[in-house]
Amino acid sequence: MPHEHVPLALTEKGELGPCCRICAKRMTFGEAMVHDQHYLCWKHYLEESGADSATSTSTQEDPFYRNRD
Numbered sequence: 001m002p003h004e005h006v007p008l009a010l011t012e013k014g015e016l017g018p019c020c021r022i023c024a025k026r027m028t029f030g031e032a033m034v035h036d037q038h039y040l041c042w043k044h045y046l047e048e049s050g051a052d053s054a055t056s057t058s059t060q061e062d063p064f065y066r067n068r069d
Helices: 042-049
Strands: 008-010 016-018 033-035 038-040
Touching: 033 042, 038 042
Parallel strands: none
Antiparallel strands: 008 016, 033 038
16 A cells, blocks of 8 residues: 555544654544644644745724725
8 A cells, every 4th residue: 555654543532644744643634734644733744844824913992894094
């Protein structure tokens, strides 16, 4: 099989999914990230790939519709 190197385990919810290659965290396929043909948790995916979140948060206290210049 082409993916024999992927360790599988049951998650806390009873679903079958991959384990993180680095920390062995049990994940569902929906929450696992793939990098270089290996499944990683989000934390280790960011470390290995150098990616960063594209979401920015606002530090504005009032909603945008109350901001009047």
